[in-house]
Amino acid sequence: MQSFRNKALPLCLAAALYALASAPAPAADKPEPARVSTALPGVSLLAEQLEMPGLKRKRQIRLYLPPGYANSGKRYPVLYMHDGQNLFDAATAYAGEWKVDETLDGLAKEARLELIVVGIDNGQEKRMTELNAWNSERFGAAEGREYTDFVVKVLKPLIDGTYRTLPGREHTAIMGSSMGGLASHYALVQYPQVFSKAGVFSPAYWTAQPAFDFVASKPVPKDARVFMLMGGKEGREMVRDVKRMAEVVRKSGHPEGNAVLKIVPQGEHNEAFWAGELREALLWMFAPEDAKVAGK
Secondary structure: OOOOOOOEOOHHHHHHHHHHHHOOOOOOOOOOOOOOOOOOOOEEEOOOOEEEOOOOEEEOEEEEOOOOHHHHOOOEOEEEEOOHHHOOOOOOOOOOOOOHHHHHHHHHHOOOOOOEEEEEOOOHHHHHHHOOOOOEOOOEOOOHHHHHHHHHHHHHHHHHHHOOEOOOHHHEEEEEEOHHHHHHHHHHHHOOOOOOEEEEEOOOHHHOOOHHHHHHHOOOOOOOEEEEEEEOOOOHHHHHHHHHHHHHHHHOOOOHHHEEEEEEOOOOEOHHHHHHHHHHHHHHHOOOOOOOOOOO
């Protein structure tokens, strides 16, 4: 993979699908049969939904533990991910799942990588504002700062205090797609003392044009790793914007070996695409310092 190389399901439609999926069926209709869960045994829900300070709402958290967690006594790196409903289980996903648990179980069996993954459910109709740190005339007032503060100041201390984590920034990553890609890049730049790695999949920079100046004005530590991914079929504007952001990162003086832009010509804006790229991205993000080549 080279650094900085080179259909989207509209984001507003995605938000609408969340609302539609949660709406009750008309009385005259027969209820749909329950979808079968595809989550593996390592996936669980936190018993209590967490309060999100400043947003006056609660949020469900999903947790993945490596296969050997119960018996190992080891401490593990942690990956925080957005859109928790779509990460582990086809029964809760609106457009397919990322298969995070299947991918990481496989990597653990190969002795390649073991992680704890913390999935933060999205706010459905609030998703477009929660995952954006900048106000939008189209979608409304930004809530991304409060959302990121919740992850950093409420969720991370809870996870570190409850599970055997490696809490340092060098072992802590954040990842998401679309609005979650935007939110992940923001989190890395806003909290470089907390995160040292970001998986920025199909980032929706088009919803937040100030993001370019923000990233330019706050260079992250040179050891931070940024994996940017885009599908060639996600739309000309999205491809253009991710290339522009890659150039912003490069001009900030960030080392070429710690920043990747991968553009997959046939990639589309969906979970199947992101699931297929997850393994490579994680192996690169969490590779030892002497093995920064993607997939090594």
